[in-house]
Amino acid sequence: MTETPSWQEAMMIAASLGAPVPAHPVPLAEAIGATAAEELRTRIPLPHYDSAAMDGYAVSGPGPWRLDPVGSAEPTGGLDSEPHRTSGTRPLPQGCARAVLTGGLIPEGTSSVLRQEFADDRGGWLHLAGDRTDDPPAAARGDLTPGRHIRTAGCEAPAGTVMVTEGTVLSPAHIAYLSIAGFDEVLVRSRPRVTVLTTGDEVISRGMPQPGQVRDAFTPVLPTVLGSLGARPVQVHRVGDDRGELDRALDAAVDASDLVVTTGGTGRSGADLVRRALTDRGTVAFSEVAMRPGHPTMAARLPSAERAVPVVALPGNPLAAMVALRVVVQPVIEAMLDRAPRPVSRVPTEPVQPSRVDRLLPGLLAEDGLWRTTEATGANMLRGLAAAQGLLVLPREGISDGGEAVLLDLPW
Structure with a gap:
């Protein structure tokens, strides 16, 4: 002892x-605020396929492009009925364009995605908007840069990337991240x-x-x-x-x-x-x-x-x-919960005289940028704690002018 x-x-x-x-598995929706009991890695690349970052057209080559149907139907030139998966089920021939929605599968052979607002449909042929005057806008020409508006598979995270470490307190962002990676449940500490x-x-x-x-x-x-x-x-x-x-x-x-x-x-x-x-x-x-x-x-x-x-x-x-x-x-x-201890920080404070013992008192940040103890900090008092932004640790040896104090966050 x-x-x-x-x-x-x-x-x-x-x-x-x-x-x-002990640990036990729970559905993702019940895991917010829980503590991960194991390290979790991506099982698949994120995203797991090449996809469009914009609504528009997958194009192959410099254009103009012959409109290629998404499925077996004749080209319509529109995006209204464009399904995500079928846009990329067939390779895209050179010199062709095919409608694609944001998140849609990019067909093999695509050089870039031309945004819808920069596309001009002329009877089954697609041109850059503005090229009737031989002066398409610079932004439209930029869409022809190879790879433009294409999210390549794994560009966010390759397969095997650490998503959360053991002991992580799972936030809503963690849960959404695990969900898109294909997890249905997670092992958490009771x-x-x-x-x-x-x-x-x-x-x-x-x-x-x-x-x-x-x-x-x-x-x-x-x-x-x-x-x-x-x-x-x-x-x-x-x-x-x-x-x-x-x-x-x-x-x-x-x-x-x-x-x-x-x-x-x-x-x-x-x-x-x-x-x-x-x-x-x-x-x-x-x-x-x-x-x-x-x-x-x-x-x-x-x-x-x-x-x-x-x-x-x-x-x-x-x-x-x-x-x-x-x-x-x-x-x-x-x-x-197998969590790492909360880190402590050091903050600037006014000089403090030495005392017989370390004092941990309610403190708050003043307008001059220095942390000070609140009023009413007796052991039986709560007014100072109600106004506090943290606990200032005033060491028994005191703090000199220009010194710093340890700050412990409050658990609320």
Whole structure:
């Protein structure tokens, strides 16, 4: 056990707690937002045939061109009934032109595609528009450049090109890309099941809190945030300040979940039952983190019937819990999904005085181009987080004039 890791060390330890969850195939339409469990490569060239990039005519040679029918019918000179596949089923003789639509199959022997607006049909013969005056427009002449307006097979991606790597979070663009490559389903990581246990007899879920009471800031928020990180919240339970009730809730949670997240009860007083329960029952990975807010965050493993389940115990103060969620919970979920950790960035900030410990505070970009902490950044406060664009890491050694701070993105 690492007694008090830095926030960076806590992220690495947290990631080591999360073993990848199983994978299963799903239809493409259900895979948006899921994590690819394997590398996927193109099975065919993209596009998989030479096709027209414009509506117009496949032409062979410099012209003028005799209009050649698409199928067995006589030439009509129009494009209204042009089917995509039959335009290229026969070679195109030299000196001929054949109607073709965008995406249509290019016939063998085609030198270029002449756009429809530059084509002049004169009784079964096709001429460049404007050549009655021996002065066709330059754009029309450009259409006769060999290969013009022809999308060659494989010009986007040859067969065998890597489309997505293992661990990629599949976006709508990925799904569309896989679809045109002929995939019907994709192997993805299952969403890790998460149970949330909120504690504290003083916490109420409705109405205006009275002195000595606080409103529940976690139940309305944590399931959605955990879902956005790729997890599947399965249960959210309120647990009273009773050790027997907490033990029973933990037993049920580890049996039903891949990850358990608790809130509150992580201090060191006799009333902080979560800390005592994890210390008594589990294998503690770390008992606190060298950061403010979020110092009393714990991580442990609790045994279930078949495995050990990671448990992250967040502090009861709302801002402290949200900071710990980003630093500890997110890396566990990323590891379970076999995703690469989110990259951190460095941003310019105003000078910061040294302090006793690293501070991770809500920050936003000011008009002068510098990042600054927001107002109201106490461990129990949420106003600053509501206005924030990220978490600024202010190191204990301080930041000099012209220096930079690490910026962690927020998981929403």
